[in-house]
Amino acid sequence: MKNKNTSRLKQYSYLLIKKLLFVSIICLLILQKNTPSSAISILRVEPSVIELQNQAFFNLRRGDFLEVFKKCEELLTINKKSILAYELLGVSYAGIGRYDKAQELMESLKDVAKNSSLLHLCKGMILHSQQKFDEAIAECQESINMNQDNPLALSVIGRIYIDKKEFDKAEEFLKQAAEKEPELASAYTGLGVNYLLQGNIGESFKNYQKALEINQDEHMARMGLATIFIGLKGYENAIEQYNLVIKKLPTFIRARQNLAALYLQIGRFTDAIEQSNEILNIDPDIAPIYLILARSYSYTDNFDDAVKNIRKFIDLQESSFEGYYLLGVFLMASGDSKSSKDALEKAGKIDAKQGYMMIANALINHIEGNYDNAEVYLEKAQGLTPETNNPMINIFFTNLYLTQGKYKLSKESLKASGGFINGFRPDNLDLKTDSEINQSFAHTNLAIFFYLNRWYDKTIKMCDAALTIHPDNPITLYVKGKSFIDKKDFNQALSQFKKIVEIQPDFLSPHYDLAKLYLIMDETDKALEEYKKTAELDPKDASVHLSIGNIYSRQGKNDEAIAEYKQVLTLAPDSPVGYNELAYNYAESETNLDKGLEYALKAAQLAPKDASILDTLGWVYFKKNNFIKAIENLKSAVELGPNSPTIRYHLGMAHYKNNDLNNALNEFKNSLAITERFNEVFQSQEMIKLIASQLNQTQK
Template identity: 25%
Template sequence: LSSGGWLTACQDDVVKLQVHMTRGEEYAEAEQLKEAIIEFKNALQLDPNHSPAHYQLAHAYLRSQQAREGYWELRETVRLDPTNHEAKLEFAQLAIIAGEKEEALVKSTEVVEAQPDNFRAYLMQGQALASLDRPDEALQVYRKAVEVAPDEVTALTALSVVEAHSGNLEATEALHIRINELDPGYKSFSFHGRWLLSRGPEFADQAETAFKAALETATEGDRDLAYGQLASFYVRTDRFDQAVAVLEEGVEAEEEILSLIYLLARLQRGAGNKEQADKLIESTTLAKPDDPNVHLVLAAYRARNGDFEGGLAAAEMAIELDADLVDAKLEKAEILMELGHRNEREGALDESREIVDQVLAAGKNRPRALVVDAKLKMTTGNVPGAVASLRSALDVRPDWAQALHILGVALAAQRDFIGARAELVRALELDAGLLQAKKTMAQVHAKLGEWDYVVKRGRQYLRERPNDELTRLLVAQGLVRLGTYPAALETLEALPVESRSGKIHYAIGKILQNRGKLDAARIALLAAHQEMPSNADILLELLRMDVREGRFDETKVRVAEALEAFPEDARLRQIEGVVALREHRPDDAEAAFKKAVELDPSDVTGYQRLARFLLQAGRLDETARTYEQALEVRPEDPQLHHFLGVLYELAGDQERAIDRYEEAIRFGPEMGEAKNNLAYIYADSGTKLDRALDLAQDAKSLLPDSASVSDTLGWVLYRRGLVGTAITYLKEAEAATDPRDASLGVVRHHLAQAYEANGERENAVATLDRSLAALEEHMEAAGEDPGSQPEWAVEARAMRKRLGTAGG
């Protein structure tokens, strides 16, 4: 090909590329996203490194709910064009969702460094730091955002949330005042009112003033929300009549009144005025039988009160009256989803999915459609897809409290409890009356071990839902974890005796048992057993008490009666195995444990009991196979991965042990023991020492009092050449290890090596002597053959011989 021909071909490719880009942009603007994706891909066929094509393709994918593909294209965009700072911020946002939080911090920091006056870059950097549970650093970054953009309401609002969460009330109040000065409208006054309300009842008057200001300044699209907000405030402060009056005022004053009628009916029904509420909704429907919006309100009302078939009929009537009413279609989709979830209508989930896909394809009312899409995905187990849909909805409506709550639930389902906490905090900042969010928040705090907050949020929820048994139990658990047993008991006993379920009696029995009130504990546990005669946990607790008190025959009778009534109950078969072991009948115990697994292959506890039995019998291969079976049932259970790691490590199969420990950590970041064991394997083999140090430090923060963890951290530091610091931790490990523990000799051997590397020969010799003495004492006590020495002891004796005497 001549140079002229080559030049012409290149020019042709440039022209073709531009044609594909132009078409793609036109298709994207017209919401024809499939066609847009094809055009941008065609452009990349001509030039795979064309950054704008990757960027446009990323947006098309994201708008098509293809989050993974969009994320990949954004990654390519920022790789090819490091100056595209907008793309870096978009990538950082998705990186947090994808769990690549460090990468999000790196990219947002790059933008901060390149554009030090870009407040959005600081906000993204702060979000990344918060996701990494680095709240103090996040707070400083949010403050920097406001410093560079002191009049930017978005930055001020974000900082006010973080300051409030940090307990800086004066700073928060000053920020709220500034926000109201800059943007004196419905959103800012509502935000201020919700924050005041969250501070406690003593700020109720100020909150009322703020909510009234929100109503006064609300524009047409927000007026129904403003009325509803003020009414909700009155309900929360026990002023039902004023709440009704506000809503009735809105119905009289406004043109768009359907949502207010709906709220008024909900209010009446919540107060027990069911007939009045139903009459209000039905009369509105009769007055305007040809108004599709009226039927839409009726559909929502019926569905909310459990009449899903009636709600479905009303939604279909609304669609019949107006085939283009998207809200009615989405209401129908939500009702179908509920019916499908309850298995009350065959094919309902498929019908719901078809409706949502059609609405999304049409590009109408995308935020609500995306939220319904997210709920559907969660129903079918596609939690990552649900998270992506919710993020897209919140991009359009960032202050949607209910969507933030659902996002918090989805993140918790992914075990991203820190991320879930952040979204739930935001939801409650926006709507302090969001009861379910408070309940979810208490559950998330429990997962994070934040028991003070469990109690606080749980009590807030119980004030309005005192009969919620699960939350009451969770609050009691939090109080127990905080060591306040009397308060835990008081929380449970606040329920009248006749209203207590078996679970409440059981929890009371456990607390009384812990406090040494055994007679009262037995009474509570027997009351729990009477309510739940086949409950395995209660039977096991009574079994333990009976063994201590010489009443084992009573347990045998209870278990036999339960098995006679429920012979196919897997948990009861497990207890049958425990009883058999107690009576020294190993064959019967094994048969019972295997029967339990056969009856319920999805119950991991059955596998664990069988595995422990096999382990005690010295049948390691069978033990490992049993845990592998359990993993098939629950592949994301970190404990199972950890147990298998321990077994493989004991068997000398380091490679498989490493795989299991890594999985345990992936699914359970709080697994300190797995981190410790993996760090030790890496240090012992001299590989991945940076990774080993990170793991050992994490383990130390999770298990600060563990002698084994101190030894591992010291050993890793020694292997990395940081012998001075290593000695500190190894000395700590030696002091904390029980003299009867077989590992004491190994710890001292590690310490001796560190002393030698630090030039402390005398200390090394003395520590080796203690190490070998500990080994001999242990072997003598265990009756082991002194001629059989572990590998480390052979190394220790050789080292001792090489070093000679302490004075030599």
């Protein structure tokens, strides 16, 4: 009987529990239905949800937005109406620059989430992108007021102050962000940007590196490093950084665009074209890319494609002066003068005060025989362009006057044309004209214009057209020779300069270029001979004696080198280069280190921000066994020229002699990381082996 009652009791208890459970579920459903936000769910209290939320916040405070996306995706799989997940997504979209998506999410939440720290942060980031700086700061500050432990908001405020050019405040907030969250890579990236804008390359580099130590995928730090490398002419290092970003983010257009622009800048035109086409596959409406393509095609002598792409650029940027100007000069290079004038006329309607447009119009009128119009355009150009362009305009005047037989005016203009091309000096140059050769000078002007635009194939063709009429024109031959140098065709260049010297042996410029060509071609004795001829023609030119001294120094003729460097100082008493070369020569030969130090200090006084001069000063101290002073000056040299392997090698040697093996080893490795083509490469390799052996012995 007892067992039967027990059984009934259990059955009754089971039914009661079942009913209570059913009622509880109904109540919860009613509660959910009547809650102000239908996004609230009983599932939000499950441990898995809390864990995901914590992980999302953990990644957000470190600026790891891609991980936040992953966690939010999991959260929304569990609860599609999770307000918190959408708030996190909003901040993350803003963090990766997708402000449109962030704004869209904020709009969708305006009725259900009116006041939260994440919402204010997201609004601040969006306002920052709109350059509403004060409003953005206010929103971020409100986010911090609601959540004091908010490194991301501090970092955003820091970046806003960078844009406001308030660098001290920017540094303050970014450092606070890094202190609150040492793993927030974007805070160090911000500090890198802040220091770079103030010209502090060393601190900028350190902070970008720190950001990448924290997160190898901190792409903006890589972009910053690339900017530094470009400034230091470390182009291959910059290309490597851009490619690392693109590998991770193939559709990151800014990285691809910067890379394409860099390829254009350093003359890798095929790569620029390839990278630009990759961008257009992602988005065909990016106007600057057509500009890069047009310029790249022009440098490869493909003016048909240059014209096509600049027209596409104009389709997207109808009011662009640059677009119509480039179309005009591309058409000029193609020989279509009429269409060129039409395009330049449209450019003039957009901006009538551009000197280069006046020059282009002048050259077209010159070739067409409208000499008065050409002269008017050149006079306008002279008033609209900087004084640094006067040599170029004066050589155009020279050829225009020669075409008209105005010999006296041409001589006056020629005197003022020195430097229109690097190395050109009109000294001792005598130009002749007569009616049979007059038209050649219009072709020469076009050739000069093409050369200045780096269209070397077009330059050579136009020079040939001029030389067909006037075979002995020294300026035409000179421009043609310079074009061959830029095309690395040194034998052809040599031929042009030799011909000029035969025609006019006292013309200075070709002697300079012959000397430089002979050095490139490793014919040192011939180079020395040309420099000596130049010194005879112009005994007051200190730079010639500097070049002769450098040749003697490389040949190990120290006495002759020192004599030439002293002649440099006689002619140019305030030349830091002269003092520096003397000091370095004394240091390397160890003949008179006290005198070497005197000269090195004088050079540093004249040029305190020159890396090579501080390197010499440090090296003289090294030779005098003053390793502390050597390290001090060589460190300063490294800050100014971090991509010099020789300076790194010298600093490594100073550390080694100062018994700092680890720093010495780092610097020798740094020297080889920069390049393996420098004078001390073998010594660096041997020092690495020696120090590694010594460190191993110490550990044993």
